[in-house]
Amino acid sequence: MSTATETRPTVGGTGTSGGYAPAQVGRKGNILVSWITSTDHKTIGYLYLITSFLYFLLGGVMALVMRAQLFEPGLQLVATKEQYNQLFTMHGTIML
Template sequence: MTLTRPAADSAPAALRRSPSKGSILVGWLTSTDHKVIGYLYLITSYAFFLIGGVLALVVRAELAQPGLQLVSGEQYNQAFTMHGLIMLLLFATPLFVGFHATFLVQHWLGVAGFPRRYADYAAEFTTLNVVSTVGAFLLSVSTLPFVWNVWRTWRTGARVETDDPWGHCGSLEWATSCPPPRHNFTAIPRIRSERPAFDLHHPHLALKD
């Protein structure tokens, strides 16, 4: 009895070569598979989550002691502002709203027997397809408020020159001067309540010792 070699073993070496790392990356970035696209959204969202987390660590490290040790006053303001914007607009919104509305619904459709990428389908699949479509558009527009806010502030925003533009803020970042100097405070502020900045700006309403 004679055994023949499998066809894969007799194929040319070029056809049996494992794909290069570059081709794998291009395949992921150009894929139309909804599962791969879902993974890409997850990876991107968590990448922004890590960036926002690093900015949060910078802010907390700066607050470990009074005064500025790591960054300047302007860099400190930029760090906690970008932390909030990234975590809200580039992590939470795409991940928990747009992502699940788009891709979780598609899994439900698949379980119900909906064939992928068919333009014509039974009427009972219409509602979930509409939800998934709305979720896809939500993913696209979720960063537009952030872009609009940056552009409008840059072009037409008035320069803030008061310590507390609202007049009733409570936490200490609203008690330092604006624009911020190289130090936060010339003396350690008194903490008499949960709203020390409000106590400083409205001493007649502050709690009496």
């Protein structure tokens, strides 16, 4: 009779990390640079959505300023008529 012993391979190796890779520590700003210079279609899509939302928000603020200007006669929120016309044009261009 012979006794056979089995040795099981260890999962975690010899380190104390438990088989997990060490966390990567990058420089500050590395995420922003990687997002801006990315060629991944999903990242570009996220950037497109973020940019369109910010422009939509800017156009909405312009609309609120125009509505506040027209709220009451004589209320001068925008200094001149030319500035109001420029605000109206910028709002239309951004919201298009």
